[in-house]
Amino acid sequence: xxxxxxxxxxxxxxxxxxxxxxxxxxxxxxxxxxxxxxxxxxxxxxxxxxxxxxxxxxxxxxxxxxxxxxxxxxxxxxxxxxxxxxxxxxxxxxxxxxxxxxxxxxxxxxxxxxxxxxxxxxxxxxxxxxxxxxxxxxxxxxxxxxxxxxxxxxxxxxxxxxxxxxxxxxxxxxxxxxxxxxxxxxxxxxxxxxxxxxxxxxxxxxxxxxxxxxxxxxxxxxxxxxxxxxxxxxxxxxxxxxxxxxxxxxxxx
Amino acid sequence: xxxxxxxxxxxxxxxxxxxxxxxxxxxxxxxxxxxxxxxxxxxxxxxxxxxxxxxxxxxxxxxxxxxxxxxxxxxxxxxxxxxxxxxxxxxxxxxxxxxxxxxxxxxxxxxxxxxxxxxxxxxxxxxxxxxxxxxxxxxxxxxxxxxxxxxxxxxxxxxxxxxxxxxxxxxxxxxxxxxxxxxxxxxxxxxxxxxxxxxxxxxxxxxxxxxxxxxxxxxxxxxxxxxxxxxxxxxxxxxxxxxxxxxxxxxxxxxxxxxxxxxxxxxxxxxxxxxxx
Numbered sequence: 104x105x106x107x108x109x110x111x112x113x114x115x116x117x118x119x120x121x122x123x124x125x126x127x128x129x130x131x132x133x134x135x136x137x138x139x140x141x142x143x144x145x146x147x148x149x150x151x152x153x154x155x156x157x158x159x160x161x162x163x164x165x166x167x168x169x170x171x172x173x174x175x176x177x178x179x180x181x182x183x184x185x186x187x188x189x190x191x192x193x194x195x196x197x198x199x200x201x202x203x204x205x206x207x208x209x210x211x212x213x214x215x216x217x218x219x220x221x222x223x224x225x226x227x228x229x230x231x232x233x234x235x236x237x238x239x240x241x242x243x244x245x246x247x248x249x250x251x252x253x254x255x256x257x258x259x260x261x262x263x264x265x266x267x268x269x270x271x272x273x274x275x276x277x278x279x280x281x282x283x284x285x286x287x288x289x290x291x292x293x294x295x296x297x298x299x300x301x302x303x304x305x306x307x308x309x310x311x312x313x314x315x316x317x318x319x320x321x322x323x324x325x326x327x328x329x330x331x332x333x334x335x336x337x338x339x340x341x342x343x344x345x346x347x348x349x350x351x352x353x354x355x356x
Numbered sequence: 357x358x359x360x361x362x363x364x365x366x367x368x369x370x371x372x373x374x375x376x377x378x379x380x381x382x383x384x385x386x387x388x389x390x391x392x393x394x395x396x397x398x399x400x401x402x403x404x405x406x407x408x409x410x411x412x413x414x415x416x417x418x419x420x421x422x423x424x425x426x427x428x429x430x431x432x433x434x435x436x437x438x439x440x441x442x443x444x445x446x447x448x449x450x451x452x453x454x455x456x457x458x459x460x461x462x463x464x465x466x467x468x469x470x471x472x473x474x475x476x477x478x479x480x481x482x483x484x485x486x487x488x489x490x491x492x493x494x495x496x497x498x499x500x501x502x503x504x505x506x507x508x509x510x511x512x513x514x515x516x517x518x519x520x521x522x523x524x525x526x527x528x529x530x531x532x533x534x535x536x537x538x539x540x541x542x543x544x545x546x547x548x549x550x551x552x553x554x555x556x557x558x559x560x561x562x563x564x565x566x567x568x569x570x571x572x573x574x575x576x577x578x579x580x581x582x583x584x585x586x587x588x589x590x591x592x593x594x595x596x597x598x599x600x601x602x603x604x605x606x607x608x609x610x611x612x613x614x615x616x617x618x619x620x621x622x623x624x625x626x627x628x629x630x631x632x633x
Binding site: 156158182183184185186187188189190192194196197198199200201205209210212213214215217220221262265269 | 535537538540541542543544545546547548550551554555556559560562563
């Protein structure tokens with residue numbers, strides 16, 4: 104594999120003095136890989152992800168994304184960087200009262216002039232791209248339905264579509280299946296992995312479902328209490344390592 | 357304190373020996389009952405001070421019967437031109453003041469929301485809105501009549517201020533109750549601040565804003581019928597003049613027209629709210 108697309112160096116974040124949520128985390132994301140971070144709740148996975156697109160400002164450390172040091176960016180530079188990074192959320196975070204199509208086009212807002220965005224004057228090719236993507240996601244007939252009419256799996260597919268509309272160079276996926284049933288979880292992960300590989304987008308996923316992570320990851324990172332305690336191929340993830348990540352092994356049997 | 361809590365605590369706490377301790381325990385156990393007793397005593401005291409007795413009440417009802425008999429039949433004809441002009445003026449004041457109030461409240465509602473703005477911005481905005489709400493419209497009306505002179509302009513300004521005071525506050529509360537998850541998603545797409553407001557915030561609050569706007573219009577319509585009493589335009593002036601001339605049949609006609617207007621407004625605003633659900 105070539106040069107890393109995202110390099111996280113010595114990243115720390117604490118909300119309260121001397122209670123770090125992230126503790127000196129360093130991690131590389133390589134082109135076109137699906138990297139899945141596993142770990143118990145409160146391990147700092149979501150915080151790490153939100154530092155990457157600067158929804159949260161880290162306390163110290165660097166995040167290099169194609170030559171940019173993300174924590175140091177402000178204003179327009181930060182937003183221009185954010186639009187190159189797509190994000191998928193645990194609870195989908197769709198704008199409930201907008202239609203499915205409008206939700207997808209939110210992915211284009213970062214590229215539009217302020218007035219065009221305000222008046223929803225989307226470019227024709229953006230609308231075409233959104234419709235093509237909806238067809239791929241199996242949501243074509245829902246384009247003009249309001250997002251709050253959809254089921255969980257459908258909503259998460261809209262969430263994936265919205266992130267992909269940004270033409271991202273990196274996809275951040277935060278607990279994508281925690282609000283879904285097991286079958287839907289696999290279906291959602293499958294369509295996401297497929298679309299990402301097709302577009303050669305590296306994907307960084309948080310989840311706590313170990314089996315799902317094994318099934319879809321190229322590489323797995325284990326986090327515990329704000330530190331990385333495992334980083335390797337999925338074959339290297341043994342029960343001993345899992346016990347180290349989650350603490351104890353009684354839950355495995 | 358209720359009897360159940362008292363009983364449990366009595367078994368758990370040692371009985372105090374000191375004098376002060378005993379007094380404190382008594383107030384802690386029976387504080388609510390004492391307050392309730394004092395409240396009932398105050399209500400009886402207030403009634404007696406106001407001179408309200410069964411005798412006064414029966415005198416009032418006798419007088420009321422005479423008054424009611426002089427109200428009917430209502431007289432729409434004698435002063436019809438004045439009544440028509442002033443009713444329409446009340447309606448116009450209410451409509452325009454509601455629109456001004458809503459237009460001002462939209463930005464203020466966003467600027468005053470603590471989940472979107474830093475406290476240096478929300479604090480002055482909230483203070484301004486509180487001041488606009490501090491006084492009854494009649495009092496603001498008196499001030500504006502002195503400031504800009506008699507007539508509908510004073511009424512318009514009065515109800516605009518009152519509107520900002522109420523819907524500004526309701527808008528702020530609506531914005532503070534939105535789901536920040538949707539806002540986060542729009543921010544994560546790299547959208548500008550204006551787009552975050554437009555796509556992350558407004559869709560979540562627009563239906564409620566329309567409801568509040570209609571509600572304020574209902575309220576403005578009612579208030580615009582009283583503002584004329586202090587000379588700020590609308591039907592209130594004619595109504596008050598008729599009272600003072602003992603033209604009770606004209607009073608009756610105006611009151612019936614106001615009731616009709618309010619019923620019509622209730623019907624229309626109910627329909628509007630349903631459309632925007």
